[in-house]
Amino acid sequence: MKMGDLKMDLVVRETLFNHVRSWMLDAGALIKDSIDDPLTISTKSNVNDLVTEVDQNVEKFFAKKIKEHYKDHLLLSEEGFGDNLKDTKGTVWIIDPIDGTMNFINQKRNFAISIGIYHEGIGEIGFVYDVMANNLYSAMRDGGAFKNDQRLPLLNQNIALEESIICLNHYWLCENRLIDEKVMQSLVKDVRGTRTYGSAALEFAHVAEGIIEAYLTMRLEPWDIAAGRIIVTEVGGKVTNINGEEVGMLERSSIITGNPNVHKKIVSEYLKNIKK
Ligand code: IPD
Ligand code: CA
Ligand code: CA
Numbered sequence: 231m232k233m234g235d236l237k238m239d240l241v242v243r244e245t246l247f248n249h250v251r252s253w254m255l256d257a258g259a260l261i262k263d264s265i266d267d268p269l270t271i272s273t274k275s276n277v278n279d280l281v282t283e284v285d286q287n288v289e290k291f292f293a294k295k296i297k298e299h300y301k302d303h304l305l306l307s308e309e310g311f312g313d314n315l316k317d318t319k320g321t322v323w324i325i326d327p328i329d330g331t332m333n334f335i336n337q338k339r340n341f342a343i344s345i346g347i348y349h350e351g352i353g354e355i356g357f358v359y360d361v362m363a364n365n366l367y368s369a370m371r372d373g374g375a376f377k378n379d380q381r382l383p384l385l386n387q388n389i390a391l392e393e394s395i396i397c398l399n400h401y402w403l404c405e406n407r408l409i410d411e412k413v414m415q416s417l418v419k420d421v422r423g424t425r426t427y428g429s430a431a432l433e434f435a436h437v438a439e440g441i442i443e444a445y446l447t448m449r450l451e452p453w454d455i456a457a458g459r460i461i462v463t464e465v466g467g468k469v470t471n472i473n474g475e476e477v478g479m480l481e482r483s484s485i486i487t488g489n490p491n492v493h494k495k496i497v498s499e500y501l502k503n504i505k506k
């Protein structure tokens with residue numbers, strides 16, 4: 231196979247982008263219409279790992295659209311309506327129907343629909359839709375990133391760690407089995423401020439928008455990463471695991487994404503010796 235064969239045809243990609251965009255908005259409208267309805271909530275791996283009928287319905291909505299319009303495409307998704315993927319071949323939709331389910335349940339805001347589309351393992355299209363704020367972040371490989379219709383500028387290369395706001399889950403500041411919480415505590419002391427939004431997809435989008443300088447977490451699934459990675463990359467941001475290595479499309483992984491300077495500094499000066 232020649233290199234050119236790996237890339238998605240640009241006309242095909244544009245049509246696909248427009249379809250996804252319009253289905254994203256339709257799915258968002260369905261969520262908004264029922265936002266005050268009582269929820270059916272179930273737990274998964276633990277009491278705080280939640281899923282609602284809305285998560286499942288949004289995923290089913292996209293699974294049906296893919297089957298109807300893109301029979302040869304595959305779906306990798308969180309709630310079990312997707313395909314069993316063995317490799318990165320073909321065109322794969324990676325969907326988190328609601329990223330930030332806890333926020334969805336407790337706050338009825340601060341959650342997103344996240345869709346990344348990969349072709350032969352290459353990220354081609356990314357969408358993160360902050361439904362209640364009505365902000366749609368999108369990107370196509372080599373086509374730049376957008377918030378609604380506004381192109382996002384390239385990230386500021388000159389920002390220092392001391393001027394940065396970083397996102398992390400406070401869990402990693404407490405004693406835990408995986409990483410040295412003292413290193414995390416020293417990082418938190420060195421930055422200007424910290425935030426936790428509770429939706430990985432939105433945290434990626436906020437990095438791309440340049441309103442936070444980095445987002446750092448120890449365990450994400452492919453559907454948490456897929457769309458955000460494409461959007462951040464388009465504004466010159468970095469996405470790696472905590473060792474500074476690339477993360478595969480199908481991998482569960484630690485993640486640090488951010489402004490290139492800040493990403494480099496956090497990886498080389500803090501995360502290097504963080505594993506217990
Ligand atoms: C979760 C959110 C959360 C992150 C978790 C994810 P979900 O996704 O992105 O911010 O810390 O690791 O699992 O379960 O709400 O789709
Ligand atoms: Ca998620
Ligand atoms: Ca989810």
